[in-house]
Amino acid sequence: MLGKLNEMQIDNVLLSQVIGRIACSDGKKPYITPLTYAFDGKNIIGQTNEGLKLKIMRKNPNVCFEVDIMLDMTNWQSVIVYGTFHELTGKDAEKARDYLFNHVMPLKTSTTIHAHEHEVTGEIDDSNRIKPVMYHIRIKEKSGRFEKQ
Numbered sequence: 001m002l003g004k005l006n007e008m009q010i011d012n013v014l015l016s017q018v019i020g021r022i023a024c025s026d027g028k029k030p031y032i033t034p035l036t037y038a039f040d041g042k043n044i045i046g047q048t049n050e051g052l053k054l055k056i057m058r059k060n061p062n063v064c065f066e067v068d069i070m071l072d073m074t075n076w077q078s079v080i081v082y083g084t085f086h087e088l089t090g091k092d093a094e095k096a097r098d099y100l101f102n103h104v105m106p107l108k109t110s111t112t113i114h115a116h117e118h119e120v121t122g123e124i125d126d127s128n129r130i131k132p133v134m135y136h137i138r139i140k141e142k143s144g145r146f147e148k149q
Contacts (some may be wrong), residue, residue: 001147001148001149002145002146002147003145003146003147003148004143004144004145004146005077005079005143005144005145005146009077009144009146010079010142010143010144011039011041013067013068013069013077013078013079013144014039014044014067014079014081014142015039016069017067017068017069018036018037018038018103018104019034019035019036019037019067020034020035020037020044020065020066020067021033021034021035021065021066021067022035022044022046022053022063022064022065022137023063023064023065023066024053024056024057024060024062024063024064024085025056025060025062026056026059026060027060031052031053031056033053035048036100036104037065037067037100037104038099038100038103038104040099040136042138042139043083043136043137043138043139044065044081044083044136044137044139045096045099045100045134045135045136046100046134046135046136046137047097047100047131047133047134047135048131048133048135049131049132049133050132050133054133057085057135058085058087061084061085061086062082062083062084062085063082063083063084063085063137064080064081064082065080065081065082065083065137066078066079066080066081067079074147074148074149075147075148075149076146076147077144077145077146078144078145078146079142079143079144080142080143080144081137081139081141081142082139082140082141082142083137083138083139083140083141084137084138084140085135085137086135086136086137086138087133087134087135088134088135088136089134092134093134096134096135096136097134100134
């Protein structure tokens with residue numbers, strides 16, 4: 001059976017996942033790339049380095065974001081969000097980074113790994129997980145579809 005997701009189901013998909021794809025366009029050609037994100041109930045929160053995606057979104061803040069859950073080819077859910085890119089600074093950026101890391105980082109380490117069972121040397125290096133630019137996608141419209149057999 002094919003169908004449409006309701007508002008609560010759409011939010012559940014967005015809340016339950018951490019990897020999505022963001023599409024943006026410079027007016028000449030579209031660009032799509034995966035990203036790690038968190039959904040706060042109103043916005044898609046992300047971070048990035050300077051690069052093509054950021055350059056395009058600064059020029060044209062209208063974006064599309066997609067996330068899906070796929071159990072198999074006949075059991076899946078997919079959500080599409082249309083919104084606008086907003087770069088965050090200062091306290092807003094710090095708050096967004098805290099929210100993103102608190103949502104995503106608990107998923108990084110398996111619960112079956114225990115430090116006492118493995119050789120741990122030195123401090124944990126977080127430098128590669130922190131990117132300088134925080135942003136959110138302010139959601140204007142969202143929709144979702146599913147198939148279930």
